[in-house]
Amino acid sequence: MFCLKWFIAVFISACLAWGGASHAQGPARTAPLNPDAKLVLVQALVSEDIKEGIPQAASLAFSISAGKVYCYTLFDGISEDTLIYHHWIFRDRPSARIRLTLRAPRWATYSSIQLREADRGPWRVEIVDAGGRILKTLRFSVTD
Amino acid sequence: MESILHFFSSFRWQDVVDIGLNSYILFRFYVLFRGTYVFRVLIGLTMLWFFQQIAVYMGLIVTSWVVQGIVAVAALIIVVVFRNEIRTVLQARNFKTILWGFSVKKQAAPVDVIANSAFELARRRHGALIVIPGEEGTDEHIQGGIAWNGDISKEMLLSIFFPDNPVHDGAALIDGERITRVGAILPLSRRDDLPSHLGTRHRAALGLSEASDAIVVVVSEERGEVSLAKGSRLRPIASRSKLAQKLEEHFGIAESQSPQATKEKVEIATAAMVSLLFITGFWFSISQGLETLISFDVPIEYQNRNPNMEIVQASVNTVRLNLSGSGTLIKSTRPEQVRIRLDLASAAAGANSFPITGSNVSLPPGLVLKDVEPPDVVVELDLTVRKELPVQVDWVGRLPENLLLAEVVIEPQVVGVIGGKRILENISTIYTEKVPLDRLREGSGSLEAGLTLQPASLKLAAGTSEKISIKYMTRKRE
Numbered sequence: 001m002f003c004l005k006w007f008i009a010v011f012i013s014a015c016l017a018w019g020g021a022s023h024a025q026g027p028a029r030t031a032p033l034n035p036d037a038k039l040v041l042v043q044a045l046v047s048e049d050i051k052e053g054i055p056q057a058a059s060l061a062f063s064i065s066a067g068k069v070y071c072y073t074l075f076d077g078i079s080e081d082t083l084i085y086h087h088w089i090f091r092d093r094p095s096a097r098i099r100l101t102l103r104a105p106r107w108a109t110y111s112s113i114q115l116r117e118a119d120r121g122p123w124r125v126e127i128v129d130a131g132g133r134i135l136k137t138l139r140f141s142v143t144d
Numbered sequence: 145m146e147s148i149l150h151f152f153s154s155f156r157w158q159d160v161v162d163i164g165l166n167s168y169i170l171f172r173f174y175v176l177f178r179g180t181y182v183f184r185v186l187i188g189l190t191m192l193w194f195f196q197q198i199a200v201y202m203g204l205i206v207t208s209w210v211v212q213g214i215v216a217v218a219a220l221i222i223v224v225v226f227r228n229e230i231r232t233v234l235q236a237r238n239f240k241t242i243l244w245g246f247s248v249k250k251q252a253a254p255v256d257v258i259a260n261s262a263f264e265l266a267r268r269r270h271g272a273l274i275v276i277p278g279e280e281g282t283d284e285h286i287q288g289g290i291a292w293n294g295d296i297s298k299e300m301l302l303s304i305f306f307p308d309n310p311v312h313d314g315a316a317l318i319d320g321e322r323i324t325r326v327g328a329i330l331p332l333s334r335r336d337d338l339p340s341h342l343g344t345r346h347r348a349a350l351g352l353s354e355a356s357d358a359i360v361v362v363v364s365e366e367r368g369e370v371s372l373a374k375g376s377r378l379r380p381i382a383s384r385s386k387l388a389q390k391l392e393e394h395f396g397i398a399e400s401q402s403p404q405a406t407k408e409k410v411e412i413a414t415a416a417m418v419s420l421l422f423i424t425g426f427w428f429s430i431s432q433g434l435e436t437l438i439s440f441d442v443p444i445e446y447q448n449r450n451p452n453m454e455i456v457q458a459s460v461n462t463v464r465l466n467l468s469g470s471g472t473l474i475k476s477t478r479p480e481q482v483r484i485r486l487d488l489a490s491a492a493a494g495a496n497s498f499p500i501t502g503s504n505v506s507l508p509p510g511l512v513l514k515d516v517e518p519p520d521v522v523v524e525l526d527l528t529v530r531k532e533l534p535v536q537v538d539w540v541g542r543l544p545e546n547l548l549l550a551e552v553v554i555e556p557q558v559v560g561v562i563g564g565k566r567i568l569e570n571i572s573t574i575y576t577e578k579v580p581l582d583r584l585r586e587g588s589g590s591l592e593a594g595l596t597l598q599p600a601s602l603k604l605a606a607g608t609s610e611k612i613s614i615k616y617m618t619r620k621r622e
Contacts, residue, residue, distance in 0.1 A: 059548040061539045141539035
């Protein structure tokens with residue numbers, strides 16, 4: 001009975017995460033990443049949209065008319081709840097710093113930014129772990 | 145009284161040197177060129193210049209223009225027409241003679257023998273050239289001849305210049321009490337202002353005396369006259385005693401007693417005094433005229449910068465200097481003569497403030513620095529470092545609606561950039577120049593793009609290519 005309850009709780013949590021319901025900017029409820037843990041960034045990409053937890057139209061150049069850009073990341077090897085950050089940087093100037101929670105053992109999460117007229121140009125998203133280590137940098141452009 | 149005291153207090157030692165030096169140069173010009181046409185023409189030009197100044201003062205516009213034109217053209221004509229005379233004075237003589245030479249030969253020769261022989265030769269109408277060197281050597285000017293090395297005697301000189309003697313047409317050189325060389329060939333004077341009755345012998349005498357400090361006794365075969373060439377002058381000598389006196393003057397034997405020498409001394413002293421007065425007047429006219437103010441916007445020059453540092457920023461690039469001085473000096477001042485140099489030897493990384501004072505402003509003599517705007521310049525320096533920076537493509541334009549940019553691989557991915565440490569601390573990516581997306585086609589392809597370095601003080605490290613290659617892949621939207 002206990003096993004069934006535990007399974008249901010995990011399943012619901014996973015569904016919520018994959019459904020992209022959260023930008024995960026709420027207060028931290030998890031411990032910082034253990035440096036010894038083998039956190040693996042399985043996939044990272046920038047896309048025009050995310051539907052049902054699946055990134056749509058991944059690209060490296062986005063039209064300003066798309067209105068939004070998403071950064072999708074999938075992690076594996078999560079030993080305990082931990083934090084990661086998506087740093088959105090426009091022409092070497094920080095634009096947004098979004099904190100996201102990862103849950104064990106495998107988790108996908110994403111963040112997004114709303115595009116404005118002045119946002120045309122080169123962008124990058126730095127995916128940073130709780131210890132400040134840059135795990136990956138995604139580079140893209142916002143164009144006409 | 146107060147104005148006199150003010151005048152003397154503003155009189156600098158450089159002004160004394162300025163007047164003294166130019167007076168001496170003018171005086172030396174007189175000494176070197178007196179007796180020649182050049183000197184007479186120079187006097188004429190000076191008078192024209194004065195005339196032009198008077199015309200300007202009186203407001204005679206056309207007259208002053210015409211005279212100014214004549215003076216300008218005449219100065220050019222002098223150089224062209226009198227190039228031989230000028231070359232003779234400035235090149236043929238040695239440096240010492242040009243600067244301060246009043247040569248006096250110490251070793252005496254039997255002047256009476258030479259004088260008697262010259263007039264005896266004149267009586268017999270035997271042409272002769274007798275060279276008596278001064279302090280300078282004459283070897284470089286004299287060619288040919290036969291070594292003689294005989295004691296001077298009247299009979300010897302008469303026999304040398306006897307018409308049947310093979311060496312009688314050349315010159316005899318006298319050194320002390322000996323005739324050292326006979327039949328020597330002297331350089332001919334290039335002057336074209338000599339009287340037509342003077343022949344080659346006189347022209348040769350003058351040629352050597354112009355080129356050196358030697359004097360040459362010349363005896364005319366046709367007229368039986370004795371002349372003496374000294375410097376650029378050729379003077380007829382009326383009597384033996386006169387010739388003897390001239391020779392003694394040359395040797396410095398009877399210089400003090402001779403009325404001619406006294407007259408020459410007075411002439412030289414007068415010339416020196418006139419030179420001094422002329423230059424003093426000229427100096428006052430240009431440096432002590434009505435005071436005028438002028439402003440210059442002067443760019444700042446930096447020197448002694450630590451090679452490991454670079455100038456990141458300066459509060460101003462030019463400084464306005466307000467200067468005062470006489471109207472003449474101000475009018476003749478060119479902007480490039482006014483400079484500001486800041487010494488960065490003691491500057492450190494960061495902001496450094498430098499006051500602009502007389503010590504770092506260089507002005508033409510006679511101008512005074514009145515004011516500086518702004519009075520200080522702040523120069524920001526930074527240490528030069530190298531940083532490896534990733535490269536990112538700066539896409540512009542728009543992809544066709546049905547395409548997505550799936551993958552981009554650039555080479556090199558990282559470039560070395562050299563620049564100010566504080567600048568590079570805030571830079572984490574180097575972008576390419578703008579690359580239009582409409583150049584991309586469906587599938588894969590490649591293109592090249594240059595790098596954009598902002599700010600412009602950044603430089604690519606040696607060996608880094610300024611172009612990067614971009615390989616891309618597009619795919620259709622699903």
